[in-house]
Amino acid sequence: MRKSFATKPEMKAEGASFSIDDFKTVYSKYTTGFADFVEHPEVAVVIGENLMNYEQDQFVELASEFYTTNNKIIPLLKLLISTEVEKCQHKEVVFRQNNLCSKFLMTFSRSVARKFFKDTFSGYIQKVVTTPQCYEIDETRLVPGQILGSNLAQLVLSIKEYADILTKTKTLLPYEIVEVSKIMYNAVLTKFQGDEEFSMKTVTTFLINQIFTRVVSRPEESDIYAVETKLGLKSTRNLEMVSGGVRVICAHEVGNEPKCLDKVLASSKGLDAVFYAFSKYVVLEAPTPTQSNTTFQISRVTFDDLFILHNKIHSTATTVSDGKISCSDESKILIKKLDDTLGKPPSTTPIDGSNDRVMSDFEIVRKLERERILYRGGELSTGEKVYYITISLLVKLLKLAKESNPDDPMTLIDLLTSVLMNMSKAFVFVFDCSWFNGNDLPQNELITMCSSLVQLPQNIKTNFKHGYILHPEKNVKKTIESMISNYGAFSLSNGWNKNFDIVDDWQTLSKLFGETEVVIPEGSKLFVKREFHALKVNPKGKAQNRIILMTFNALLNIEPSSHDIMNEIELKGIKSVELFTGSPHVVIHFEAVTGRERKKKEDKTERTYILLDMAARETLLKLLFSVCFYREVLNGKKLEFDVFNGTKKSNSRIVVCVDRVVVIKKNELEHDIVYVSLKSVTITDGKTDDFKTVSFLFETLKNGGIEWVEKKFGIMKEDVCLVDIVNSLRIGKF
The missing domain is CATH 2.30.29.30 (Pleckstrin-homology domain (PH domain)/Phosphotyrosine-binding domain (PTB))
Incomplete structure (x- = not known):
């Protein structure tokens, strides 16, 4: 069995373990030394340029906070920008590389604009995260029940809302970002001989594509969502689709973005001008910021962070002294002086583990969530977490893993361990078998997968409380029944099946979970119930069970048993839709109704529907909106x-x-x-x-x-x- 996945290491400097006899001396040295450090950004550049991967990322985080806290970040960024532009030989790559300059720009922007992001984007991101609508427009990634046309409509609308937020809040942008944007614009303009269009495009790429879209795709970085908050797969993908859509609009091409985003380009005319106007305001119209001169205060930075910086400065000074780093004579003098002031730092314990291994495991977990293969849902009233496994997608993933690495293929145990290894709370599984045909997988492989929970590490197995096998078709059921009757042959203990329930309808599972939403894909729900049911209430209070079906022209009320169409409400005749707070009621006001149901005159302009729950109400409204939207797209086409x-x-x-x-x-x-x-x-x-x-x-x-x-x-x-x-x-x- 594959070893447990490693957790992401954190750099920790424990003050109690420092071998420093006189703290007052260290404080004095740090005060003097780092005051010089913050006044000479070229030293930070030399240090950063000679660090690799994780260490460079860590240095950028620390140095950026250090310089920003002491209001010295602008000179550092100006040096980085001018150096980056000067050495750039081709327009296409300016500020496009994952180097020290780009890392500082991103980290700085995220830091200084954190409050701005939270004030302006938290409501929007909350809306994107909680909406029942899926924005997925890659047909190869659609799961059963997702409608690409509806998704695209909602995605474009969401991007428009995003653009409106930028336009309305542009005057509130932090002065540091305004300053850096102006520096960037002028540096590019000078380098490329007055090319204003390209210079403005460069700033747009920086502001929109690299800063603001990142806030959407990774809200945890700006504290809009807490780091420990685990976004669901649909929410994560929605955020990615919005940010990717904005990037292709600004670039006027898909470029390195997912190919599916070309659909956004075709459906978002005029939005590029909105983003361009935002950048133009920042560079040419926003007031020139004034930066205050703040006295350096060592207490603004934690000692642990200073200690890490101390180690990196000393390491760089040693390497420069050995002639292994090439830099200017002035930089060499500054680095040596700084190292002499700070002195040799106490020894530190090196970090164990491989960065590549860590990133690999992290990406595995992200992929599982992003593609809704193995993802976390809500929390039951008992406090148990709910995890979902989409079996049809899981089987495809494991098959690909086996083909790419037949000697050591990834298993379900590997995936479960990667997600649950740090789980300290009790949890339940939902094995979503919707659209999975048991005949598509050899029985022995299906049995191995079903019995794999027995092999879970003990710390995970202890927290596992129950499993629900949702929507299994007859071949899957047959295999499970065989395992129950022959448990010994599969190394299963007697009574293991008591930990599992077979659930044939997701609505039954919803009742079992109580108020917790069952977050299976819409396609999984359609597996057992392809019709939209509601109670239609007449003026006398009599409720009639109806199937609601929407064409591009009308809302059809269908009798469930006979499938007779009782009446039609023309969509063009709908005047309003009334909702009730906290209740799944919908009242549709319209001009007239046609069909077999004959009502009194005063009853012809209103219909009340009671949906299954609030989520069903949102689904109905979403569908109604999508239909109306695409009526315009398909205007003139025969339907x-x-x-x-x-x-x-x-x-x-x-x-x-x-x-x-x-x-x-x-x-x-x-x-x-x-x-x-x-x-x-x-x-x-x-x-x-x-x-x-x-x-x-x-x-x-x-x-x-x-x-x-x-x-x-x-x-x-x-x-x-x-x-x-x-x-x-x-x-x-x-």
């Missing part, structure tokens, strides 16, 4: 198509919706094919040249197992555009 039997028109029609294709026969819902289950839609020749056959191949749950179903319909030759429209909605390319 309803007559079905023909041979050459004779039938009573059925194909209706393209934002999240599905439905076939309606007279006033009955005949077929409902959600895009998440749709494998392909193709066209073949019909019986005559005037007709074609459209085929839908999709997954469906039948008799407890996942099966492939193909439905074929005859359409007019001129209606072959149906395929392009459906595929556009599936993948988000319009």
Whole structure:
């Protein structure tokens, strides 16, 4: 079994262990020495340039705080910027490298603007994190239930809101960032012979792409979210999609960003001008900042940090003295003087562990969360944490791991250990088997995966309290039943199955969890219930169970047992939607209703719906918004198509919706094919040249197992555009 993953090491300097006889002498030396250090930024540059990886990152963090605290950060950044620009030979790489200059710029910006970020962006980030909407627009990463078209619409809207925040708060930007932006602009302008456009673009890249988008993608760095807060996979991905979208808009190209973000470019006209105007204000219009002259105070910096800096200064001085570092004579003199003042530091214990190993494990955990393979949900009323494992995605990941490293493949135990090794609280597992066909995995591998909890390290196993096997299809159930009856053959103890429950409907799990939200993907919910149920309440208070289905033109009220369409509310006739605080009620006010339900005149302009819960209400509103949004995108395109039997028109029609294709026969819902289950839609020749056959191949749950179903319909030759429209909605390319 693979060894436990290492935790990320922290540099700690324990004051009690310092071999310093007279603290007053050290204080005096540090006061004098670091006062010189802060006045000579070239020393910091020499030290930083000759550190590697983790040590350089640590130095940048400490030095940046040190210089910022004493109001000396601007001279240091000015030196770094001028040096970076001067040695740059090609425009394309200026401030684009992960070097000392870029690290100081990022660390400084994050530090001085922390309060600004928190005041201006915390509400926005909270909204992005908590929204039920997913912003994923990479079709290769969509999980069952996610609708790319809806995601793109919400993503673009979120980016617009982000741009509005920048515009409204530009006058509140910290003076240090304004100062650095002006320095950067002038340095680039001088270097590249008055190229104003490129100089402004460089500042935009710095401000928007490197600072403000980083605040969104990594809110914990600005204390908008606490470091210990564990964002869910969807929340993390939403933040990444927003920040990536902003970057491609500012750059006018996808560049090194995910290819899927080209969809944002096509849907965000005019936003680049907003970001450009923000940068222009900062560089050319914002008042020239005045920096106060503050007397150096050693007490502003913790001793532990000073001690670490002391070690790095001494190490650099020794290397310079040995001739292993090349720097100017002036810098050599300054470094030697500083080292003489500070003296030789007490010995320190080196850090154990490999930085590469640490980063590798950290990235594994991030990947699991980001791609919603193994991620943390909420917390039960009992205090137990909830962890979710999406089995279909997990199997793919383990298969790839085995192919890339057949001699030592990553296992489920490895992944569980990497996530849970520091877990001190009790936790439960939810094994989400939605859309996972047991026939797709050899039974022995499935058994190995199911029994792997027995192999967990004892400290993790002790905190494991219960597991829920959610939405298993019949082949998975069969394997689990075999393990229960033959537990000894699988090295399982008698009664192990008492730690697990099979749950066939996520709504049952929701009731078991109480108020805790079940945070499985929307696609997992669609695995067992592809219909949106609600209670429609009439004016007399009578509640009628209805399926709500939205086309691009109307909201359909469908009777669940017969699938009859009882009435339609035209979307263009909706005047308002009324919500109730803390209650999953929705009241829709509209102009008129058509259909079989005949009501009194005063009842024709209002419908009240009671949804399952608040999350369901948000889903309904999200769907309504997406439909209205894409009605404009698809303006003028045909969305309803007559079905023909041979050459004779039938009573059925194909209706393209934002999240599905439905076939309606007279006033009955005949077929409902959600895009998440749709494998392909193709066209073949019909019986005559005037007709074609459209085929839908999709997954469906039948008799407890996942099966492939193909439905074929005859359409007019001129209606072959149906395929392009459906595929556009599936993948988000319009």
